[in-house]
Amino acid sequence: MAKNDLQGSLDLLVLKTLSQVGSLHGYGIVLHIEKASNELLSVEEGSLYPALHRMEQSGWIKSEWGLTETGRKAKYYRLTASGRKQLEVAERSFEHLVKGIQTILRFA
């Protein structure tokens, strides 16, 4: 059984975003998720940071201070090799979950 919960899907969204965009700060991640999901998903902004720091401790992402387009200092996150692997695992288990839930919904 795949391990899944809300936290798991936030991780997945962040990893996917970073894999698509490359390097991004927390605010940028929030904006990207909203835009890419056609405003279907909105991230609770504050809860993003504990998740980012936990993923960094797990070695999935790396952070670096950099400048935004407007010249403001912000912390940029980037995917690591093990983060890329984790993304694959998370994607697969999410598909699994979706498939399982769909099956149940269909027969219910």
Added chain:
Amino acid sequence: MAFVSFVKRIFNLLTRVRVEREIQAEIEAHIELRVEDNIRAGMSPQEARGDARRRFGNSALIQERTFLEDSSLIFERLGSDIRYAFRQLAASPRFTMVAVASLAFGISGASTLYSVIQAVLIDPFPYRSADRIVHLHLYDQRATPRDLLLTGPQFLKFETFPDLEGAIAEDRFSEALTGEDLPEQVQVGKLSLNAFQFFGVPALIGREFGPSDSQQVAVLSYRFWKKHYQGRSQIIGSSIQLDHQDYTIIGVAPRRFTWNDQDIYIPLPYSADARRIAGVYARIGPGMTHPMMERKLQPLLDGFAQETPDNFPPKFKVHLVSLNEIAIGEFKNVLVILFIAVSALLLLACVNVAILLLARGEARQPEIAMRKALGASRLRIVGQLFAEGLALSLAGGLLGIFAAVAGIHLVSRYLPRGTFPTEAEIALNLPVLMFSAAISVLSGIGAALWPALRASRSPFRQEAGDIFRVVGQMHVRPDYMVFLAAQVAVTLVLLTASAAALRNLWQVLHADLGYDPQNLISVGLTLHDGAYPRWPDRVNYYERVRREIESQPGVVSVAIAEGPLPPVMLDSAPFSIVGEKSDSNEQVLPLGVSPQYFAAMGIRLLRGRVWSDSETVHAGHVALISEATRRRYWPHSDAIGQTFVLNHGIMTGNVWTLVAPGNAGQYQVIGVVADSPNQGLNEPVMPAVYLPYSMVAFDWFNLVIRIQADSTTLLHAIRQKVYGIDSAQAVGDATTAFDVLEEASLGRERFVAWLFTAFAFLALAFSTFGLYSILSYLVVRRKREFGVRLALGAQRRHIVRLVLSGTSLAITAGIGIGIIADFGCSFLFAQWAHGNTRDPLILSAAILLLTFISLLAAFAPARTAVSIDPIQAIRSE
């Protein structure tokens, strides 16, 4: 425990501020970015900020939660791992104590002995490029070489020889320290003026002499300066009188400058006088080997031999001897063997810790698998076991370092004097200590991680499945078998070595000395240069000294001997029997003595008689022979009345050595005495002959004095007597017969025996605990199985057999390997020789002891196994 939390708190304090500030900055940046976007979308600044804050949520709470993510992963986790590790270790104190003690003993033993070897064997001398300083020996057919002696002009040629980096000339004398209360005999080293430049060791205070100095200066040795002047620095510039000659003290040599153990160093008057000869030391050029240098020097020395044939043997080969060889000699082999033994011990210690941790890890496999299944990450489990290994290794390492400091004090106190150069300074060698500590710590951590890696590799079902399985593993894992066998093998070798060394010590202690060392002392007297140059005067002076001292209260008897007390080795001389075909290789050990020698020493007269005082002063050609001599040359008769020829090599004599008038070198045997050791205590006694000392009267002699009891004032009384007879002469320090025995070999034998015994018992303890822990964990693991077996009616002996069956193979194999290793090592022992590890008695005793101890170690686990309550065992898991 308090220490860990303290460190953690400090660590957090230092980093918390930094981490929090960073998180705060990151969150602020987020909000500011949102504010910027809002303003761009047309909000007022106040509106924009309010919206940004609302969207973000409670920033203080978020900040706290983010910080916890960071800290719990770095500090909290590390802290809790270490705390957990300590708790785990404290929960099994026996395991912890054994593991920590193993590491500590391993580290301290190895670093102590490595340090001694470094100090004594590898780098003992303070002199510049000491490894290239050599002494020159000349070999002819005789077993004992002669020293190279050169005249002044020869030395000048020798000194500048290409491929040599300089040379020094040296002569040693016993001289009388005069101009004080009572004359005292001191050892004076006369060195060529370039000597101190050659050695390159600066003076402790004042200065040393150099080529521009006059002949009347003196440099004191540190020991003499401390003893005679109580270390006063004001003595620089004052004068000292040697044999009534004045010298100015210009400096004191540093403590480690003890060249040939002299008291005072003065310049050697090396004039153009061709009769003045002195010994030489040279430093060979870098990159030159001894054989290469010997080939180059041979023609030069052959030339010298033609100039002064008296100073050279007829046909000789030059042989270079490095300083270390002179100083250490045989003891080197002993140190090498000890080095091997202690390395084996360090290995054992590491293996033991590995066994303990593996057995523990094995027992914890189900626990680890369970925790993994419950969601602990692989990193977390490895980290936990790592923390445990680290805590264990650090504790062992720390204790080991303390023990090494103590060990080095012990060893430097008990290391027998006279077996290593006095220049050597024994101190703990820091790199060596770090090295052995690192090895032990690494092995500890490695062994701790092994089960962790194994557990994290294997899927859950396989490991955790054991919990539910009734029959546990039937066999001990092969890696334990190998470790256990290795332990047993090394232990066996160390046990036999220890037994051999102990037996050797016992033999030395109980050796038939042939004399009585109790209440026996010897005092040396050297005539000052050229005193009593006529033979009758010299003999009369000697006789008078002897008689006067014998009349001293507290003295039982006094004899004169032209040699040291036994068992110090004497020089041999060619020997032949008159009327028989002579074989030039026959050698005996001659010793010139006065007739009281045998009574004073307590040497038994077996046959015939001892010569009289009148025969001494009239140079009677008589001799006593030892029992060994009689057995060798006159096996079927009592030898009395027979005549032999002894070639002393000195027939004409010189100013120092006076040959008795009419000495024909032929002696009639008038008696036979018991043997006493004359080549050290361990070697067989060589044939010896005793002659009247007057036949060849040297300028020095020893007084062998049998005293009534230990008397401290006796030496002063003797000095006064000697002063009373002739105020120019002085006696040296007193040596007891026990001192001589101790220095000759007892000290060494005792040192070796103690060290080996300590090693052997440590090894035995290691393997006992290794076996015990393996069996204990085995029993714990198979508890359920044993319970079922017992419930089904298995006999207790079946259970015991099951417990023992796995390890008995390893022990048997270990003993087998040990016996083979023992045979392999026996040639090493043969070098210092006196111990024989192949002795079947010793070997079987060692095997018996090892087996007995193994059974003892197995007893407790076996008892646990048979006392398992079946019901409880089956229910409990």
